Amino acid sequence: MLTVAVLISGTGSNLRALLDAAAEPEFPARVVVVGADREAEGFAHAEEYGIPTFMVPFAQFASREEWGAELGAQLDVWRPDLVVLSGLMRLLPADLVDAWSPRIINTHPAYLPEFPGAHGVRDALAADVAQTGASVIIVDNGVDSGPILAQERVPVLPGDDEHALHERIKPVERRLLIDVVRRVATGDLDLAAVSASAQL
Ligand code: GRF
Numbered sequence: 001m002l003t004v005a006v007l008i009s010g011t012g013s014n015l016r017a018l019l020d021a022a023a024e025p026e027f028p029a030r031v032v033v034v035g036a037d038r039e040a041e042g043f044a045h046a047e048e049y050g051i052p053t054f055m056v057p058f059a060q061f062a063s064r065e066e067w068g069a070e071l072g073a074q075l076d077v078w079r080p081d082l083v084v085l086s087g088l089m090r091l092l093p094a095d096l097v098d099a100w101s102p103r104i105i106n107t108h109p110a111y112l113p114e115f116p117g118a119h120g121v122r123d124a125l126a127a128d129v130a131q132t133g134a135s136v137i138i139v140d141n142g143v144d145s146g147p148i149l150a151q152e153r154v155p156v157l158p159g160d161d162e163h164a165l166h167e168r169i170k171p172v173e174r175r176l177l178i179d180v181v182r183r184v185a186t187g188d189l190d191l192a193a194v195s196a197s198a199q200l
Contacts, residue, residue, distance in 0.1 A: 002029035002185035005080035007071075009089040012042015014107055017174035018084070018181065019049050028185035033078045035071065037090050052078075058090060068093035075100070082184060082191075085139060086177065089118060094141045101146075102195035104139045107177050109169040111135060111151055116144035121166045124156060131155050132165070134173040136180045138195055147198035149189065150176040 004022075006015050015034060022030050034046035037058040046053045054074045061067035072095070075083060085092075085106040097104065110120035111133025117123070124132035133153045140146035154169045183189035 002082060002181070003032045003078070003080045004029050004082045004084055004181060005033045005035060005075055005078055006031055006084045006086055007035045007037075007088040008040045008042040008086055009037055010040060010042060010087045012040060012045050012087060013170055014086040014174050014177060015042050016045040018086070018178060019045055019051070021178045021181075023049070027182065029082070029181050032080055033074075035074055037067070037071075037088065042087070064091070065093045065095065068096040072096045072099055082181065084177070084181065091143065092139065097139055097141050101140060102138045102191040105149060105177075105180065105191075106137055106139050106144070106146070107173045108135045108137065108144050109166055109173060110144075111153060112137060112144055112148060120144075121169065122162050125160060125162060125165060129156055132169065134169050134176055136173075136176045138191060138198075147194050149180050149191075149194065152176060 008015050019031055021027050031051055033052050035054045037056060043053050056067060056071045056074060058067050083100050083104040108120055110124055112135040115123040131153045133151055135151035136149045138146040138149060152172050154172050156165060180189060184191060
């Protein structure tokens with residue numbers, strides 16, 4: 001049974017989808033802890049499932065590195081097989097990424113390498129493209145630049161604002177994320193092999 005830690009900052013709708021999937025008896029992974037860099041709304045989903053949570057408030061640390069060190073210490077308590085960033089709106093310091101990659105993945109609401117960064121949905125709208133997408137990647141030390149594990153196109157429709165487009169993207173993100181976690185858990189997806197081949 002693959003153990004998963006999920007890190008969030010916001011509403012945690014992608015977290016909720018993973019929790020719902022993991023509640024199915026045949027799903028080969030379970031979420032053991034949910035962490036956040038702030039008092040995230042998404043904690044409510046973890047509490048509903050009786051899953052422990054931790055908070056490492058970014059604002060209480062003098063540097064990203066010190067924040068990352070505490071975040072890493074929390075993760076070390078739980079020793080998950082996989083860390084999932086799902087709406088964590090912070091870049092992780094290199095020490096933390098190096099300690100966990102490739103067993104750390106991220107969901108992003110764009111068709112990477114298009115529109116990386118914190119405003120992928122807004123940037124796609126501003127670019128007036130006909131389609132954007134959703135991606136699941138291995139976290140590396142760049143900004144949404146790690147090896148792509150899964151991605152799918154999502155149309156941009158006339159009249160879309162950022163919220164409407166993001167809400168169309170999120171269900172795709174959730175489906176891709178659940179499928180990636182399932183494939184990692186069953187061994188169908190070898191993160192170390194993907195990461196190594198990306199470095200060739
Ligand atoms: C998701 O689209 C995620 O990819 C992005 O922020 C959104 C988080 O949504 N980083 P939620 O908190 O899971 O609802």
